Amino acid sequence: MMSSxxxxxxxxxxxxxxxxxxxxxxxxxxxxVEIVANEQAFQGWEVKDAGTAEAFNAGTLRQGDSVVLDFxxxxxxxxxxxxxxxxxxxxxPLRLGLVFGEMxxxxxxxxxxxxxxxxxxxxxxxxxxVDVLPGTVTLPRRYTxxxxxxxxxxxxxxxHVTFPELYCETVTSADEENVVPLPGDVPDDLRExxxxxxxxxxxxxxxxxxxxxxxDRRLWIGDLRLQAxxxxxxxxxxDLVKRCLYLFAGMRLEDGQVGxxxxxxxxxxxxxIYLYDYSLFFIATLYDYYAATQDRQSLLELxxxxxxxxxIALKRxxxxxxxxxxxxxYCFLDWHxxxxxxxxxxxxxxxxxxxxxxxxxxxxxxxxxxxMQTACRQATAAAMAHLWDEERQFFVSGEGxxxxxxxxxxxxxxxVLDNAETAALLDRLMRENPxxxxxxxxxxxxxxxxxxxxxxxxxxxxxxxxxxxxxxxxGADTFWELYNPADKRLSPYGSNLVNSYCHAWSCTPSYFIxxxxxxxxxxxxx
Ligand code: RAM
Numbered sequence: 001m002m003s004s005x006x007x008x009x010x011x012x013x014x015x016x017x018x019x020x021x022x023x024x025x026x027x028x029x030x031x032x033v034e035i036v037a038n039e040q041a042f043q044g045w046e047v048k049d050a051g052t053a054e055a056f057n058a059g060t061l062r063q064g065d066s067v068v069l070d071f072x073x074x075x076x077x078x079x080x081x082x083x084x085x086x087x088x089x090x091x092x093p094l095r096l097g098l099v100f101g102e103m104x105x106x107x108x109x110x111x112x113x114x115x116x117x118x119x120x121x122x123x124x125x126x127x128x129x130v131d132v133l134p135g136t137v138t139l140p141r142r143y144t145x146x147x148x149x150x151x152x153x154x155x156x157x158x159x160h161v162t163f164p165e166l167y168c169e170t171v172t173s174a175d176e177e178n179v180v181p182l183p184g185d186v187p188d189d190l191r192e193x194x195x196x197x198x199x200x201x202x203x204x205x206x207x208x209x210x211x212x213x214x215x216d217r218r219l220w221i222g223d224l225r226l227q228a229x230x231x232x233x234x235x236x237x238x239d240l241v242k243r244c245l246y247l248f249a250g251m252r253l254e255d256g257q258v259g260x261x262x263x264x265x266x267x268x269x270x271x272x273i274y275l276y277d278y279s280l281f282f283i284a285t286l287y288d289y290y291a292a293t294q295d296r297q298s299l300l301e302l303x304x305x306x307x308x309x310x311x312i313a314l315k316r317x318x319x320x321x322x323x324x325x326x327x328x329x330y331c332f333l334d335w336h337x338x339x340x341x342x343x344x345x346x347x348x349x350x351x352x353x354x355x356x357x358x359x360x361x362x363x364x365x366x367x368x369x370x371x372m373q374t375a376c377r378q379a380t381a382a383a384m385a386h387l388w389d390e391e392r393q394f395f396v397s398g399e400g401x402x403x404x405x406x407x408x409x410x411x412x413x414x415x416v417l418d419n420a421e422t423a424a425l426l427d428r429l430m431r432e433n434p435x436x437x438x439x440x441x442x443x444x445x446x447x448x449x450x451x452x453x454x455x456x457x458x459x460x461x462x463x464x465x466x467x468x469x470x471x472x473x474x475g476a477d478t479f480w481e482l483y484n485p486a487d488k489r490l491s492p493y494g495s496n497l498v499n500s501y502c503h504a505w506s507c508t509p510s511y512f513i514x515x516x517x518x519x520x521x522x523x524x525x526x
Contacts, residue, residue: 004254005251005252005253005254005269005270006251006252006253006254006256007250007251007252008249008250008251008252009250010250011246011247011249011250011301012246012247012250012251012268013250014246014250015242015243015244015246015247015250015268016268018239018240018242018243018246019207019243020173020207020237020239020240020243021173022171022172022173022206022207023171023172023173023174023175024077024169024170024171025169025170026167026168026169026170027071027075027077027167027168027169027170028053028071028166028167028168029053029056029069029070029071029072029148029166029167030053030070030071030072031049031050031051031052031053031069031070031072032049032050032051032052032053032055032056032067032068032069032070033047033048033049033050033068033069033070033147034047034048034049034050034068035047035048035068035104035107035108035147036048036108037108041104042104042474042475042488043103043104043105043488043489043496044105044108044489045103045104045105045107045108045109046104047070047104050068053069056069056163056166057162057163057164057165057166058162058164059162060086060160060161060162061150061152061160061161061162061163062152062155062160063152063153063154063155063160064151064152065151065152066097066149066150066151066152067149067150068107068147068148068149069147069148069149069150069166070146070147071145071146071147071148071168072146073146073199073477074102074144074145074146074199074203074477074478074501074502075143075144075145075146075168075170075203076142076143076144076170076171076172076203076206076213076502077142077143077168077169077170077171078138078139078140078141078142078143078168078169078171079138079139079143079148079166079167079168079169080136080137080138080139080165080166080167080168080169081136081137081163081165081166081167082134082135082136082137082163082164082165082166083130083133083134083135083136083137083161083162083163084133084134084161084162084163084164085133085134085155085159085160085161086159086160086161086162087158087159087160088156088158088159089133089158089159090132090133090155090156090159091156091158091159092154092155092156093129093130093131093154094129094130094133094152094154094155094161095127095128095129095130095152095153095154096127096128096129096130096150096151096152096153097125097126097127097149097150097151097153098125098126098127098128098139098148098149098150098151099111099124099125099148099149099151100124100125100143100144100145100147100148100149101124101145101146101147101148101149102144102145102146102147102214102478102500102501102502103146103147103501104147105496105497106123106124106147106497107147107149109497111123111125111497114495114497114498115494115495116491116493116494116495116497116498117493117494118215118493118494118498122214122215122498123497123498124143124144124145124214126139126141127153133159133161142171142213143168144203144212144213144214144502145214146477150163171206172202172203172205172206173205173206173207173237173240174201174202174205174235174237175235175237176202176235178234178235178236178237179198179234179235180522182194182513182514182518182524183518183522183523183524185524186513186517186518186524186526187526189465189469190465190509190513190517190526192472193464193465193468193469193472193509193510193513194509194510194513194514196468196472196476196477196478196479196509197230197468197479197507197508197509197510197511197513198230198234198235198507198510199477199478200478200479200502200503200504200506200507201227201230201231201234201235201504201507201510202235203478203502204227204502204503204504204507205227205231205235205237205240207264208240208243208244208247208264209223209224209227209228209231209240209241209244209504210504211223211261211500211503211504211505212481212500212501212502212503212504213502214500214501214502215498215500216261216500218261218262218263218264218271219244219247219248219261219262219263219264220260220261220278220504221248221258221259221260221261221278221279221281221282221285222260222275222277222278222281222332222442222505223442223503223504223505224241224244224248224281224285224504225281225284225285225288226442226445226504226505226507226508226511227504227505227507228241228244228285228288228289228292229288229508229511229515230507230508230510230511232288232292233510233511233514233515234510234514238289238292238293238295241285241289241292242289242293242295242298245282245285245286245289245298245302246298246302247262247268248262248270248282249282249301249302249305250268251268251269251270252270252305253270253272253274255312256305256308256312257274257279257309257312258278258279258282258305258309259271259272259273259274259279260273260274260275260278260279260332261273274330275329275330275331275332276313276316276323276330276331276341276345276348276349277331277332277333277344277345277348278332279309279312279313280309280310280313280348280349280351280352281348281352282305282306282309283306283309283310283352283353283355283356283359284351284352284355286299286302286303286306286359287355287356287358287359290359290362299359299362299363300363303359303363303365303368306356306359307356307368307371309352310352310353310356310371310372310375311371313349313352314349314375317379317382320382320385320386321378321379321381321382321386322342322346322382322383322386322387323342323345323346323349325340325341325342325397325398325399330345331344331345331348333345333348333406333410333443334406334438334439334440334442334443335439335440335482335492336404336406336436336437336438336439337492338402338436339402339404339406339436340397340398340400340402340404340407340436341397341398341406342387342397342398343383343387343395343396343397343398343404343406343407343410343411344397344404344406344407344409344410346379346382346383346387347383347395347407347410347411347413347414347416348410348414349379350376350379350380350383350414350416351410351413351414353372353375353376353379354372354376354414354415356368356372357369357372357373357376360372380414380416383395383411383414383416384416387407387411389401389403393425393428394407394408394425394428394429394432394434395407395408395411395416402436403434403436404434404436404437405429405434405436405437405438405443405447406436406438406443408425408426408429409426409429409438409443409446409447409450410446411425412425412426412450412453412454413446413449413450413453415453419454419455420454422450422453422454423454423455423456426447426450426451426454426456426459430459439482439484439490439492440481440482440483440505441467441468441479441480441481441482441483441503441505441506441508442505442506444463444467444468445505445506445508447463448460448463448464448508448512449512451463452512452516457516457517457526460512460516461517461526464509464512467483467485468506468509470483470485471483474488476501477501477502478501478502478503479502479503479506479507479509480499480500480501480502480503480506481499481500481501481503481505481506482496482499483506
């Protein structure tokens with residue numbers, strides 16, 4: 001049974017009126033390739049040159065033949081091809097097998113063996129039958145890919161086929177012209193991180209900030225928050241952030257919580273998923289939006305919903321003032337089966353209350369100011385009294401008093417300790433390296449941000465270079481949803497085939513470089 005949602009239609013309408021136009025461009029394949037098994041290569045698949053794109057357009061394919069086209073970079077869009085029959089008229093329909101892959105693994109591996117727990121339907125393949133030849137086909141679905149495999153499953157004994165033209169019409173709402181070039185003295189490796197970060201964001205920017213254009217193709221507020229930060233430093237599509245905020249505000253869950261994610265079609269609707277940290281991020285995302293735009297009218301309209309998120313979050317505190325823990329998926333923080341969320345959730349609460357407090361002051365809302373300040377003081381005191389382990393010098397989480405990277409990172413971001421103590425905490429974290437580590441670029445982002453916020457610029461740069469830099473060395477055209485340098489096939493979904501390889505929350509090197517290492521005069525300060 002569907003639960004009833006709290007809909008504020010005027011907000012949804014406001015959001016819909018801000019739906020952006022998509023920019024289109026035609027992209028042709030760059031070459032033909034072969035994907036071959038090689039244990040030394042990333043995820044066990046190597047890409048080998050197998051001929052030019054022109055040779056593909058001029059060549060003939062027979063029943064049973066296949067070809068893999070490489071578009072040279074990550075694409076999001078609609079594929080069109082013209083097909084001609086050769087040697088005879090087409091006396092039977094043409095049957096084609098198509099596979100699209102962001103990564104070589106999606107072309108190399110047989111989808112029939114897929115055993116992940118997310119739907120098989122996320123894997124991008126089709127069988128199409130073409131009744132009339134010669135002809136032109138435009139595939140109705142939007143694909144996200146670099147590689148496209150075509151297999152001729154059936155012609156007839158009389159005819160073969162050729163593809164004189166094939167291209168992808170790419171779509172994005174991002175406006176490249178708004179991106180200010182980096183100053184000349186930025187080192188090449190940082191330029192490359194910035195370029196790929198921007199490309200990642202661009203491909204996720206559609207009529208909302210999608211989390212991943214292959215999967216899940218929807219708006220998650222945790223991803224939105226980071227995309228918005230990169231956007232303010234790059235494309236400056238501030239109305240797209242506004243649209244997303246109004247969508248979340250306009251469609252809340254039964255008890256008023258901002259939902260974790262929402263869909264646009266067939267009409268905007270919010271999913272039932274509630275995550276403690278994600279709902280709270282409505283406050284931080286609104287705070288960042290206001291800081292970037294000074295859009296006071298939107299702030300005024302959305303403010304009551306932000307306050308409400310804080311009120312709802314406080315209801316989860318136990319008699320000690322600590323977020324009640326349980327075994328459900330109540331808070332995100334990171335994909336890690338063994339991560340206890342309690343301390344991270346508490347820190348996310350404090351982090352957002354602090355931003356709520358600043359907004360309350362900005363608005364001169366003294367009741368909200370008192371509320372945020374009191375809640376913040378109490379949540380911080382409770383964290384220090386019950387989650388700080390004086391002996392271990394770490395924050396602990398849950399009944400098992402778990403020490404994890406996520407808990408320390410979020411307490412650092414919440415600035416529960418002073419700057420010097422936070423820097424020492426992060427230093428200890430790196431030295432002692434507790435077993436519950438970081439799985440996603442999302443948590444790596446927060447680690448780098450925590451280092452920067454307490455003034456550890458060198459360490460932050462080194463972390464960013466090591467992590468996202470290694471992703472580049474492993475062949476990233478866009479940054480990935482999951483990346484664990486110690487286990488490169490890692491997937492929280494049971495198969496790396498269904499991982500997203502262009503993922504919103506991974507695009508933040510561009511934000512770090514531009515926000516923290518370029519000064520107001522546009523000079524590089526690294
Ligand atoms: C995944 C998506 C998304 C993330 C959620 C929590 O399904 O990758 O990016 O925000 O999880």
